[in-house]
Amino acid sequence: MRTPARLSPEDLLCAHGLRPTRQRRALAALLFTGAGRHIDAQTLHAEATRADEKLSLATVYNALRAFEQAGLIHRVAVPGERVWFDTGTGAHGHFYIETENRVLDMPKGAPIRPPAGYRVTRIETVVHLERAADDD
Amino acid sequence: MRTPARLSPEDLLCAHGLRPTRQRRALAALLFTGAGRHIDAQTLHAEATRADEKLSLATVYNALRAFEQAGLIHRVAVPGERVWFDTGTGAHGHFYIETENRVLDMPKGAPIRPPAGYRVTRIETVVHLERAADDD
DNA sequence: ATAGCTGCAAATGCTTTGCAAGGCC
DNA sequence: GGCCTTGCAAAGCATTTGCAGCTAT
Numbered sequence: 001m002r003t004p005a006r007l008s009p010e011d012l013l014c015a016h017g018l019r020p021t022r023q024r025r026a027l028a029a030l031l032f033t034g035a036g037r038h039i040d041a042q043t044l045h046a047e048a049t050r051a052d053e054k055l056s057l058a059t060v061y062n063a064l065r066a067f068e069q070a071g072l073i074h075r076v077a078v079p080g081e082r083v084w085f086d087t088g089t090g091a092h093g094h095f096y097i098e099t100e101n102r103v104l105d106m107p108k109g110a111p112i113r114p115p116a117g118y119r120v121t122r123i124e125t126v127v128h129l130e131r132a133a134d135d136d
Numbered sequence: 137m138r139t140p141a142r143l144s145p146e147d148l149l150c151a152h153g154l155r156p157t158r159q160r161r162a163l164a165a166l167l168f169t170g171a172g173r174h175i176d177a178q179t180l181h182a183e184a185t186r187a188d189e190k191l192s193l194a195t196v197y198n199a200l201r202a203f204e205q206a207g208l209i210h211r212v213a214v215p216g217e218r219v220w221f222d223t224g225t226g227a228h229g230h231f232y233i234e235t236e237n238r239v240l241d242m243p244k245g246a247p248i249r250p251p252a253g254y255r256v257t258r259i260e261t262v263v264h265l266e267r268a269a270d271d272d
Numbered sequence: 273a274t275a276g277c278t279g280c281a282a283a284t285g286c287t288t289t290g291c292a293a294g295g296c297c
Numbered sequence: 298g299g300c301c302t303t304g305c306a307a308a309g310c311a312t313t314t315g316c317a318g319c320t321a322t
Binding site for chain 1: 213
């Protein structure tokens with residue numbers, strides 16, 4: 001129960017100590033619409049603009065950083081020039097299609113089965129570590 | 137037999153269709169010294185410079201790209217501002233210590249066991265896909 | 273000799289930041 | 298009212314690229 005998509009964007013923000021400004025509510029509404037999403041700052045900004053929300057790109061970056069620090073989203077580790085964010089906290093597996101610069105969710109627990117028309121070129125696992133407190 | 141660390145840097149380059157220039161030989165010597173390494177362009181440039189090799193940063197970038205295209209190295213999928221390259225083609229598992237911006241090799245096949253003093257915060261799997269030829 | 277590499281510096285593209293004005297509690 | 302957030306534009310940083318000169322074959 002980390003990203004309760006059932007909460008309103010406002011409650012979601014409040015629950016994570018984030019001030020529910022208009023811009024953040026709009027972004028949250030775009031990001032947490034049910035299933036997990038993968039998106040980068042610029043695309044999100046374009047989406048928000050298309051949804052008649054006036055906000056600057058810098059604000060999107062700021063909001064994404066705030067969301068990340070709050071644990072609502074996290075960066076996806078795909079090699080590339082842009083940073084991808086993932087709104088799903090449950091499924092940590094991703095398909096990455098380099099030639100199309102696309103990221104797809106991978107059903108968790110299921111055996112790896114690429115979408116039709118694609119084949120696996122490489123599987124990469126990254127285990128994120130943190131210093132344990134008792135070894136300082 | 138993809139990155140035969142036994143070959144001389146020159147032979148290694150030739151075997152992959154790369155012209156063995158002085159700069160590339162120097163970089164190859166730094167990169168393929170036995171075990172797999174993880175490094176980014178800037179650090180590699182610093183190392184080369186420290187080893188009395190005069191080469192420009194742009195050349196390091198160009199060489200890394202050439203090496204990558206030749207299949208000698210590949211990018212590591214860590215979220216961050218820099219691109220990390222991995223010289224090991226056998227082990228695809230990595231530990232990533234965000235707070236220290238460090239990448240470690242993970243013994244392949246073995247169960248995930250973080251180094252002493254660290255604990256796992258997240259496991260991320262990225263499956264790289266490519267369009268299969270029969271779906272065009 | 274020729275095709276490919278290197279070096280320098282400028283350009284590019286994403287992301288961050290400084291500072292003034294506005295919004296939330 | 299006070300503090301956090303926004304907005305704009307400029308700065309920052311990693312990476313790429315253009316072009317002249319050099320090097321390996």
